[in-house]
Amino acid sequence: MMKIEGIAAFVAVVEAGSVSEAARRLRLSKSVVSERLAELEKTLGAMLVHRTTRKLTLTEDGAAFLERAGRIVREMEDAAADMAERRGTLSGPLRIAAPVSFGRLHLGPALYPFLKAHPQIALTLDMDDRRVDPASDGYDAIIRHGAIADTRLVAWKLARSRRLLVASPDYIERHGKPGSLSDLNDHRGVFYTNRGAADWRFQTEEGAVVIRAMLGLGINNGDMLHDAAIEGLGIALLPTFIAGPTIRDGRLIEIDVGAKPEPEFIYMAHPEGRNPSAKLRAIADHLKKTFGDPPYWDPDF
Known part of the structure; x- marks a missing residue:
């Protein structure tokens, strides 16, 4: 048998x-x-x-x-x-993939109280910045930062993500501060390579604009992207959930070029056609409430 x-x-x-x-x-x-x-x-x-x-x-x-x-x-x-x-208990295994920087800074601190309150949930959290397929890789859900593009996934928005162009005071002193989108073409950029092309995308009244600055450094990790910008290696487009504290303390300076980057979100997604469990819905609701709208990491500077 x-x-x-x-x-x-x-x-x-x-x-x-x-x-x-x-x-x-x-x-x-x-x-x-x-x-x-x-x-x-x-x-x-x-x-x-x-x-x-x-x-x-x-x-x-x-x-x-x-x-x-x-x-x-x-x-x-x-x-x-x-x-x-049915007995009022959330329990059982759950496997979720999430990006490294956001996981370390915000996801972990938000999840720990929830898991403490529901000790029968056996959560496996895989921290990896690569794009994974939840269905073929065996995940119940993924948490990601970016645009929601995969139509095979059912996505729940957890929080808005505000991104800013930033550079160190040292970089601006040496290379000047760009004041328009066209100025960016003459500057060095520090790019997040997991997004594919080394470019920045902005919204304007005429539509979407793509800027390709000179490649100063490409990195596949948000924390290191942040560190490279602080060291003056180039201009970076960073989410405020990473760069907020260093903008406030002056180690990074926001650059206004008259246009905003394309909007992005923190979202949880599960494969289409798979009925999400009550514990997955409960985690999503908890994270959405904990992050807030606007999210707590996104104060006005």
Whole structure:
């Protein structure tokens, strides 16, 4: 007879990419996960994954079995959570991906009181600035900063995000302070590379305008982008949830070029067609209330 523990082990191994990582997520030993996977394969009479020292890949049988196996595991988890929620308790596993800088500065401090109040929620929070696909990467939801573009996702806005062009006093003293969009073309920029092209996008009365300043430095992390701007390496377009304190204390100076950057949001998104759990909705409501509108990190300067 097929055991649910074996199916769960198989799904976890595929989503994690290795037995070791699956064992960490399941809070089991590596040997237990391997044994459960081997027992499932024996029961099915088919090899589900190819194992090598470097990587793990699905067999043809494994790929065919994965979709239904994942559905079974989610249904079991949702059933257990529904029973707990009927008793007024939020419980069960939850896996969310979030960006590093926002997570460290604001998401973590907002989540800790919620998790303390709901100790039966088993939250795994993966901090990574790369763009992830919640469905294929096994997340219940993602939290992201930016424009909401993926139509395969259902997005809930948690907070508005105000972004400002900034530079250090040292940079402005050496290179001057731009006063218009066209002036930016003669300046060095520090760009967030996870957005793709090294450019800045602004709203004007004539429509959207894209500015491509000279590349001073490209970085895929918001904290380091902030540090590079403070060190005078170029002009940066930074959200106030990162740059607010350093603008207030004068280490960074806001640059007004007569146009505002395109609007962005902090949002939570889950795959389309997947019914979000009560605990995910509760976390989203808690974060929205905690961040506020306008968000607490966005005072007037």
